Amino acid sequence: xxxxxxxxxxxKIFGPDPDEAMRLLxxxxxKDEIFARTRTTVGVRDADxxxxxxxxxxxxxxxxxxxxxxxxxxNRLIEPTRGRVLLDGEDVxxxxxxxxxxxxxxxxxxxxxSFALLPHKTVAENTAxxxxxxxxxxxxxxxxxxxxxxxxxxxxxxxxxxYELSGGMQQRVGLARALATEAPILxxxxxxSALDPLIRTEMQDELVRLQQKDAHTIVxxxxxxxxxxxxxxxxxxxxxxxxxQIGTPEEIVxxxxxxxxxxxxxxxxxxxxxxxxxxxxxQVLNVFQRADVGVHAALAQLRDHSRNLGxxxxxxxKFRGMVSVKTLAAAVDRSGETRWEDAFIRSVxxxxxxxxxxxxxxxxxxxxxxxxxxDDDGTYKxxxxxxxxxxxLDRAG
Amino acid sequence: MTEGIPDYRIPVGDWxxxxxxxxxxxxxxxxxxxxxxxxxxxxxxxxxxMAVPPMLLAALIVALAWWRVGWRFGLFALAAMALIFGxxxxxxTVTTLALVIGSSLVALAIGIPIGIAMARGDTVEAIVRxxxxxxxxxxxxxxxxxxxxxxxxxxxxxxxxxxxxxxxPAVRLTNLGIRQVSREHVEAGQAxxxxxxxxxxxVQLPLAMPSIMAGINQxxxxxxxxxxxxxxxxxxxxxxxxxxxxxxxxxxxxxEGGLGVVLLAILLDRITQSxxxxxxxxxxxxxxxxxxxxxxxxxxxxxxxSGV
Numbered sequence: 001x002x003x004x005x006x007x008x009x010x011x012k013i014f015g016p017d018p019d020e021a022m023r024l025l026x027x028x029x030x031k032d033e034i035f036a037r038t039r040t041t042v043g044v045r046d047a048d049x050x051x052x053x054x055x056x057x058x059x060x061x062x063x064x065x066x067x068x069x070x071x072x073x074x075n076r077l078i079e080p081t082r083g084r085v086l087l088d089g090e091d092v093x094x095x096x097x098x099x100x101x102x103x104x105x106x107x108x109x110x111x112x113x114s115f116a117l118l119p120h121k122t123v124a125e126n127t128a129x130x131x132x133x134x135x136x137x138x139x140x141x142x143x144x145x146x147x148x149x150x151x152x153x154x155x156x157x158x159x160x161x162x163y164e165l166s167g168g169m170q171q172r173v174g175l176a177r178a179l180a181t182e183a184p185i186l187x188x189x190x191x192x193s194a195l196d197p198l199i200r201t202e203m204q205d206e207l208v209r210l211q212q213k214d215a216h217t218i219v220x221x222x223x224x225x226x227x228x229x230x231x232x233x234x235x236x237x238x239x240x241x242x243x244x245q246i247g248t249p250e251e252i253v254x255x256x257x258x259x260x261x262x263x264x265x266x267x268x269x270x271x272x273x274x275x276x277x278x279x280x281x282x283q284v285l286n287v288f289q290r291a292d293v294g295v296h297a298a299l300a301q302l303r304d305h306s307r308n309l310g311x312x313x314x315x316x317x318k319f320r321g322m323v324s325v326k327t328l329a330a331a332v333d334r335s336g337e338t339r340w341e342d343a344f345i346r347s348v349x350x351x352x353x354x355x356x357x358x359x360x361x362x363x364x365x366x367x368x369x370x371x372x373x374x375d376d377d378g379t380y381k382x383x384x385x386x387x388x389x390x391x392x393l394d395r396a397g
Numbered sequence: 398m399t400e401g402i403p404d405y406r407i408p409v410g411d412w413x414x415x416x417x418x419x420x421x422x423x424x425x426x427x428x429x430x431x432x433x434x435x436x437x438x439x440x441x442x443x444x445x446x447m448a449v450p451p452m453l454l455a456a457l458i459v460a461l462a463w464w465r466v467g468w469r470f471g472l473f474a475l476a477a478m479a480l481i482f483g484x485x486x487x488x489x490t491v492t493t494l495a496l497v498i499g500s501s502l503v504a505l506a507i508g509i510p511i512g513i514a515m516a517r518g519d520t521v522e523a524i525v526r527x528x529x530x531x532x533x534x535x536x537x538x539x540x541x542x543x544x545x546x547x548x549x550x551x552x553x554x555x556x557x558x559x560x561x562x563x564x565x566p567a568v569r570l571t572n573l574g575i576r577q578v579s580r581e582h583v584e585a586g587q588a589x590x591x592x593x594x595x596x597x598x599x600v601q602l603p604l605a606m607p608s609i610m611a612g613i614n615q616x617x618x619x620x621x622x623x624x625x626x627x628x629x630x631x632x633x634x635x636x637x638x639x640x641x642x643x644x645x646x647x648x649x650x651x652x653e654g655g656l657g658v659v660l661l662a663i664l665l666d667r668i669t670q671s672x673x674x675x676x677x678x679x680x681x682x683x684x685x686x687x688x689x690x691x692x693x694x695x696x697x698x699x700x701x702x703s704g705v
Contacts, residue, residue: 077584105590116585120603130589133599181589 003050004217005074005185010047010083012069012241015040018081031240043069045241047083053184054215056207058228060264061238067221070238071187074219075108076100087185105134109178113190115170117162123173124149124158130181148180149173151210168199172206179210188220192227204230225264229272237261249273276360277353279392280373280382286310287380290320295338299328311372311380312340319372319380322348350374353381357392364389417543431557432548438503439552443495451487462664465671477660486638486657493634494661496627497620500556504564504616509609512571513597522572529565537562537626545630555632559623566615574608575601614669621662635661 013021021040024033031042044066051057059067072078074085076092085092087107095103109130117126125132127148128141136144149155152172162170171191178186192200208231211218222228228235229249236246237260245257253273256262286305288298290312302310302325310328312320321344331343350372351363363371370385421428446454455478463471481490515522537558544554578601586600602609628636635657642651 072584075588077587101590101592104588108588110585110588112581112585114579114581116579116581118582118600118603120606129585129599133586133589133591133595177589187588 002053004053004055004088005051005219006084006086006089007047007049007051007070007074008084008086010070010073010085011045011081012043012066012073012078013040013081014043022082042066042241043078044073044080047243049236049243049246051217051219053217054211056211056218056220056231056233058220058222058232058235059238060222060225060228060235062223065238066241067238068189069241070243071189071219071221074187075104075110105130105181105183107183108185108187109181109183110187110189111171111174111178111191113193115162115167115174115194117170117173117177119162121161122158123154123160123162123165126162126173127158127176127180129177130183134181144180144182145176148176151179152176152206166199167195168203171195171203175203175207184217186216186218188218190221190223193222193224200224200227201230207231226272237264250278272356272358274357274392275353276351276355276357276371276373276384277375277381279357279360279388280353280384281388282380282382284385284388285322285370285383288312288323290314290340295328295331295340295343298323299325299332302328309369311383312344313380316377317380318378319350319374321345322369322372324369345369348372350378350380351384352376357389360384361389417546421547428547432553435500435503435556436551436553439496439499439556442499443492446491446495447488451482454491455482458664461668466667470667474664477664481657481660484653484656486635486653489633489635489638489654490657490661493621493624493636493658496552496556496559496632496634497617497624497661497665500559501563501613501617501620503556504560504620505567505613507560508564508567508612508616509571512568512609512612513575513602515568515572516575516601517597525568529568532561533565537623541626541630550631552632554630555623555627558627558630559620559632562623563616563619566619567609567612570608570612570615571605574605574612577608578604610669610672614666617665617669618662621658621665624658 011022011025015021015038017038017040020038021034021042024037025042025045029037031045035041047070059070061067069078073080074092076085076095080093083093087103092100092103118129121129124142124145128136128145131141131144146155146158149158152175154169154172154176157165157169162173165173171194174191178188192203195203204227207218210216220228220231232249234246234248235252236243237252237257238244239260245252245261247255250273252261253265256265286298286302286307286309288301288310291314293301298310298312302308308325310323312323314320320340323340323343324345327343327345331338331340334342347367348369348371351360351374353373353375355363360371364384364386370383372383373381375381449457459471459474459478462474481487511525515525540561541554541558544557548554548557582600582604583596586596591599624632624634624636625639626636628634628640635654638654638657639651640654642648642654
């Protein structure tokens, strides 16, 4: 994944004396101390990260943590005090007004928390807004707007006015307006925060679906962790203007950088953070390669280790089945040739690794045995039993 | 010398007098130009309105009232027209209407751009605001005199006085309307690559339109309220009727003139308000109403015709 958007040592200081504030920052003073001394507010301090092409990068933080400021510096709705923003290697912060406007028209579009649709324009006209200001002709505007509206499923209301639509539909128009310019980067400022929970989830799913079809590079501001986990490839957590941690949802949940980050996850629904593949363990059960061992040998080994269960794999570590001492013994006792198939526990079915924890929970609860986990090719990844599940839930709580 | 008051004098009055003299001596051409221009605007308005047959103009006003406000108000307009014909003040009413609309248009042509400039620059606002305060609080009689000195007697100084008195709300409400456009709307405009000019024309002005329309309405109302005062320097119209009534102690005549002003005020007020108000948050809300309404009406007819 190549870097689409690179942020280097970005600072924003609001107020009368940014230079003095920068000096105090270098001395190591906090945001509050600097405000008390100079009446200047540190909006963002030393943000430094890279966002890959096609990545959904979520910026999280409490209000006042600088996340809105950070995102607005990417398209320079807010001018950075120091530092650089590089788009495909080109310095956005050094652009003159003309280049900046061209960049906004072609490279970056934006979705707003309050939708910010124009009440005097129809849905189609609103969607075409970006094309209108960049001077596309009417036919192009109409065609591209309609395409964008189809993408979000709103072509039927193209001639309605925004006030005739529900909040969720209005935000779909906001999204369509951003998609219509075909800009590769979307900035989404708390885009779903004003919607009620059900619609919000629906819109998140919609965004995930859009990403699968046509991947944009998305910078998404949110204060909702569940949302960040649902849609984010990586999450950046901001506190007092500084980015305190960047990582995948799993990394941040398992290994929070400080108490502030940890507090975000207090009471969070971990079942959405982890999938089956994340928590499956492959050291718990004895593993037998079907080609290497016979049924008798497996039974003997299990008894030796005083283990009850074993997993049988085929060449390439493909999962074949799970056996217990009891089923192995029964297969051996049966007259004639002993076959592995006779020893497999019939109720055990493998679970794909991308199944989320909620689903795993119900499978583990319903089964008397641990649940084996496989990847897309059927390769064995490990098992999840009740103990592993409880440990996971406990760690996150 | 009154006790306790420090003994010095600042000759503000003398300065102003000297200033007026100086302007009159040195800017004769400019003053004449303003006079001719304004006279042309007001005069042509009056000529145009006078050229329309009275019954046709009255019918147009009734139709406008009916269409914009409703059938009840249409009936009211009908009664008002009948009354104006009945007390024989039609000519005066038209003269006043021309003066009011003409000077209001000039006031708006100057005021709205100033309001826009104010909204875009805090320095401009800081300079213009006290000037507006001065224009609104200074008693009109005070600038009636220099207006008469500069432009002689007649409609032009009347229009100038009306202009000064009526412009401030247009400036203030344009400024306010633009400043009240939400931050996210402005950011949306910028984020999609609007130039400053596009931002103004496509985002700020349309969203400020209800407020600007309220300013236009206020300007018209204030212009109308200057009618009587302006007639003192010969602006004519309904104000003249009232003034004559007062001078002759003719209560009846004064009342007739006053009634004409009131009827005109109600008609102008309700009709202009209807352009600004429309449906809250609706399409007619923003784009000055008329064009959108026509478009909508046409659109509906088209849809009905095609059987959709």
